[in-house]
Amino acid sequence: AMAYGGLAVPVLVMSVFWGVVGGVLPWLVPKGPNRGVINTMLVTCAVCCYLFWLIAILAQLNPLFGPQLRNETIWYLRYHWP
Amino acid sequence: MGSLFRSEEVCLAQLFLQSASAYSCISELGERGLLEFRDLNPKVSPFQRRFVGEVRRCEEMEKTFTFLQQELRAAGRVPGPLSESPRAPAAREALRVQEQSEQLAQELREVTRNRASLRDNLRDLRQYLHVLREGQRFTSLPAPLGSPPRPRAHSDREPILDPSLHQHLERKINFVSGVIHPWRVTSFERLLWRACRGYLVASFVEMPEPMEDLATGENITWVIFLISYWGEQIGQKIRKISDCFHCQVYPYPESEASRTDTTTKLHGRIQELSVTLEETEKYLAEVLDKVALALPTWRVQVQKMKAVYLVLNQCSFDVTKKCLIAEVWCPVQDLTQVQDALRQGSYQSGSSVECFVQRVPTSERPPTLIRTNKFTAGFQSIVDAYGVASYEEVNPAPYAIITFPFIFAIMFGDVGHGLLMFLFALWMVLYEDSPRLRQGTNEIWLMFFEGRYLILLMGAFSIYTGFIYNECFSKATTIFPSAWSVATMANHSSWSSAYLATHQLLTLDPNITGVFRGPYPFGIDPIWSLATNHLNFLNSFKMKMSVVLGIVHMGFGVVLGVFNHVHFRQKHRLVLEFLPEMIFLLALFGYLVFLIFYKWIKFSAADSLMAPSILIHFIDMFLFTSNAENRPLYPGQVPVQTVLVVLALASVPILLLGTPLYQWCRQHAPRMPLATGEQEPLLEGQEAGNSVNTTMEDVESGGHSPDTQHLDFAEVFMHQAIHTIEYCLGCVSNTASYLRLWALSLAHAQLSEVLWTMVMRNGFVGLSYVGGVVLVPVFAAFAVLTVAILLVMEGLSAFLHALRLHWVEFQNKFYVGAGYKLCPFAFAPDTWE
Numbered sequence A: 001a002m003a004y005g006g007l008a009v010p011v012l013v014m015s016v017f018w019g020v021v022g023g024v025l026p027w028l029v030p031k032g033p034n035r036g037v038i039n040t041m042l043v044t045c046a047v048c049c050y051l052f053w054l055i056a057i058l059a060q061l062n063p064l065f066g067p068q069l070r071n072e073t074i075w076y077l078r079y080h081w082p
Numbered sequence B: 001m002g003s004l005f006r007s008e009e010v011c012l013a014q015l016f017l018q019s020a021s022a023y024s025c026i027s028e029l030g031e032r033g034l035l036e037f038r039d040l041n042p043k044v045s046p047f048q049r050r051f052v053g054e055v056r057r058c059e060e061m062e063k064t065f066t067f068l069q070q071e072l073r074a075a076g077r078v079p080g081p082l083s084e085s086p087r088a089p090a091a092r093e094a095l096r097v098q099e100q101s102e103q104l105a106q107e108l109r110e111v112t113r114n115r116a117s118l119r120d121n122l123r124d125l126r127q128y129l130h131v132l133r134e135g136q137r138f139t140s141l142p143a144p145l146g147s148p149p150r151p152r153a154h155s156d157r158e159p160i161l162d163p164s165l166h167q168h169l170e171r172k173i174n175f176v177s178g179v180i181h182p183w184r185v186t187s188f189e190r191l192l193w194r195a196c197r198g199y200l201v202a203s204f205v206e207m208p209e210p211m212e213d214l215a216t217g218e219n220i221t222w223v224i225f226l227i228s229y230w231g232e233q234i235g236q237k238i239r240k241i242s243d244c245f246h247c248q249v250y251p252y253p254e255s256e257a258s259r260t261d262t263t264t265k266l267h268g269r270i271q272e273l274s275v276t277l278e279e280t281e282k283y284l285a286e287v288l289d290k291v292a293l294a295l296p297t298w299r300v301q302v303q304k305m306k307a308v309y310l311v312l313n314q315c316s317f318d319v320t321k322k323c324l325i326a327e328v329w330c331p332v333q334d335l336t337q338v339q340d341a342l343r344q345g346s347y348q349s350g351s352s353v354e355c356f357v358q359r360v361p362t363s364e365r366p367p368t369l370i371r372t373n374k375f376t377a378g379f380q381s382i383v384d385a386y387g388v389a390s391y392e393e394v395n396p397a398p399y400a401i402i403t404f405p406f407i408f409a410i411m412f413g414d415v416g417h418g419l420l421m422f423l424f425a426l427w428m429v430l431y432e433d434s435p436r437l438r439q440g441t442n443e444i445w446l447m448f449f450e451g452r453y454l455i456l457l458m459g460a461f462s463i464y465t466g467f468i469y470n471e472c473f474s475k476a477t478t479i480f481p482s483a484w485s486v487a488t489m490a491n492h493s494s495w496s497s498a499y500l501a502t503h504q505l506l507t508l509d510p511n512i513t514g515v516f517r518g519p520y521p522f523g524i525d526p527i528w529s530l531a532t533n534h535l536n537f538l539n540s541f542k543m544k545m546s547v548v549l550g551i552v553h554m555g556f557g558v559v560l561g562v563f564n565h566v567h568f569r570q571k572h573r574l575v576l577e578f579l580p581e582m583i584f585l586l587a588l589f590g591y592l593v594f595l596i597f598y599k600w601i602k603f604s605a606a607d608s609l610m611a612p613s614i615l616i617h618f619i620d621m622f623l624f625t626s627n628a629e630n631r632p633l634y635p636g637q638v639p640v641q642t643v644l645v646v647l648a649l650a651s652v653p654i655l656l657l658g659t660p661l662y663q664w665c666r667q668h669a670p671r672m673p674l675a676t677g678e679q680e681p682l683l684e685g686q687e688a689g690n691s692v693n694t695t696m697e698d699v700e701s702g703g704h705s706p707d708t709q710h711l712d713f714a715e716v717f718m719h720q721a722i723h724t725i726e727y728c729l730g731c732v733s734n735t736a737s738y739l740r741l742w743a744l745s746l747a748h749a750q751l752s753e754v755l756w757t758m759v760m761r762n763g764f765v766g767l768s769y770v771g772g773v774v775l776v777p778v779f780a781a782f783a784v785l786t787v788a789i790l791l792v793m794e795g796l797s798a799f800l801h802a803l804r805l806h807w808v809e810f811q812n813k814f815y816v817g818a819g820y821k822l823c824p825f826a827f828a829p830d831t832w833e
Helices: A008-028 A035-059 A071-080 B019-032 B052-074 B091-140 B182-196 B232-244 B256-313 B332-348 B376-386 B397-412 B415-430 B443-450 B452-469 B486-492 B497-502 B526-530 B534-567 B572-602 B605-610 B614-623 B637-668 B706-737 B740-765 B769-813
Strands: A068-070 B010-018 B036-038 B174-180 B200-206 B223-229 B248-250 B316-318 B323-331 B356-360 B505-507
Touching: A008 A035, A035 B397, A035 B452, A035 B534, A035 B572, A068 A071, A071 B486, A071 B497, A071 B505, A071 B526, B010 B019, B010 B332, B019 B256, B019 B323, B019 B332, B052 B091, B052 B256, B091 B174, B091 B200, B091 B223, B091 B248, B091 B256, B174 B182, B174 B232, B182 B200, B182 B223, B182 B232, B223 B232, B323 B332, B323 B356, B332 B356, B376 B397, B376 B452, B376 B769, B397 B415, B397 B452, B397 B534, B397 B740, B397 B769, B415 B452, B415 B769, B443 B452, B526 B534, B534 B572, B534 B706, B534 B740, B534 B769, B572 B614, B572 B637, B572 B706, B614 B637, B637 B706, B706 B769, B740 B769
Parallel strands: none
Antiparallel strands: A068 B505, B010 B323, B010 B356, B036 B323, B174 B223, B174 B248, B200 B223, B316 B323
């Protein structure tokens, strides 16, 4: 089972992934008339997607309140989820 | 590739064309489609222009072509296919086309006329034949046999005359025979009876085969009548009556022998006529074949010729040098191609002197040219729909390629819906070359097809945001195990079955160790989709997300303005406009973003009861007040905020007065003529004619003569005041405007959930075999509603809002959009039918 660590592993993985997309791939795009556009697309995509993911995970880092569940859900999840 | 980032360099040029080779040069340029021609004779009416004769000739030819086209269509034929686009014809060839087309039109007219008259004749003869044939019944037999004539009251009294009798009677019997329209028979009979009773015998019988009525073109079963009478006056009366009723009268020979004779002759003539008619039809078919073969080429040729002459009409004629001068907007990159085209044209027309092109300096603003390929064209067109980029201004399109689908996806986030959209677009992209897809006539389909790459990216990003929102057709997935442990909570709070039975809703408390184990690594935790208070959490998350992304997007827009300032060599604007704008935005709204992130990181469930409200802190920051119940986020918050607000307020007057004062100072302390360096290379080349530019001159570039600048100071100041107010107020209102990202994504999620709970889930309730069968129509309803409401309606809605966010909130930070496109003279592919 995955050890629920804090922030470290997801941040590392995602930073490396989008870092490669936005920082390494642009160097590998072959020279041609479209190189500028493709590089712009790669960097913009990396920034947008990384930021969006970061907001999602930071919003859940320290929840101020918990989920309110129906009793049927609790009955089921109590034994079904670890 | 700088082409998509800003407009290409476009220059004004003059073409010097020798009269002899002007036509072929323009034709060559039209084939390549490089230049936009400017009208040098705007005040001349179309009837007074130089080449009006040639244009008229082209129009006459087009009239002939229309006639030929109509004839082809009337004969049910289709013009032949066009293998390749022919070039505009030279004068001799054009003459040949004209002669040939007119000759063919003439032939066609003659042949159709002949055919019509032959047909008429044939019809006539056939009718006569029928009349004779049917008439035989009444005159050759003593008593009617076979199909009886129509019963009438008076015929009982008048026996059918026995031919052998009339010798005794010494009265000569004459006949009137003819054909009458079936609807008029009764009134005809009645009139005859009233007018001439006692002196005639009238018999009517229907024609065995229907024939065409020339007036209306329908097939009617005519009625043949045969009237036998005696007396000359009666005969005249009968003939007059038949005339009134528009009957076709045929001479009826009296004796049997002459009748048979006439019949045989008729047969012969009909035979001949049929043969002639066949020949005529064959000849007509041949002529039509020739037309069908030649017509498409001719049409294209004449179209091109007319276009070339219309362009030549726009040139001015230089009498001294005996050449035509054309003024064009030409992309600097293409000047060599233009020279090449001119060389080709001169060579083709056999002229020894070459035409040439010369670049001309100008102070007018050139048109914008941004070259796109099939992928970028869609994105460029949505930017252009708001306003074409001013000449050499930064183009928002390359960034919009990603930000537009991304912002759409924030409002549309659902893996299932995104996947459907992606697959639809993928189908369109993979089959984009199929002619069936390309030549659809439905406008709505064409719109979708032209945006196929747009939809592809929108679908792809929607899949990504769908995973982050953890929504797939409104259901969450547990790719990673959920971070919230119900078991731990239940064990800690001793939630026995009895306890659960009495308590409908219970909340998990993150303060208890082990209940909340850490943030879900990718996206929103799946437990929230099962929670009844999920909107409390999601709303807070999505609102903050919208504000953060909005401020980042707007900040990016302000940064893009830097490229404009640098390119137009207005470095003073970097300090006097960009810096205050950035300070204002970051000091206030950048700080808000910081507060959001800080609260997320620093505050947890342990102090949830006393967690400060960011919104109240933000409002207090502006009002310089403080709220005792709202504790600070960090020590020293109040002085920090005061400094930031003061900084932001201080940047407003710099923004307001900086640039105007700078320009005023420069104007009133002229050191040296600043020909280079600060300004664009603007010279005072006067160009005749109208200016096609749409805006007033770009005031801030400072490119006028000194005496007019004095008057402009008020305008400069006004312009800057408007810009400042718009920017500062805009920062606030636009930030709030980005909350539509939250609103639409909430709406989409709720609609999805409603469709699931109220439609699809009911299909799973019945657990029997019948339930399995019921599932099928339930799924059908679910699928139809998903596509219609969620994909089409929500998709269009999110598209529209994403577009608005780009056009208004993003682009008003840096974009002017007051340019006009370069429309090169090119022969458009013909589209008729």
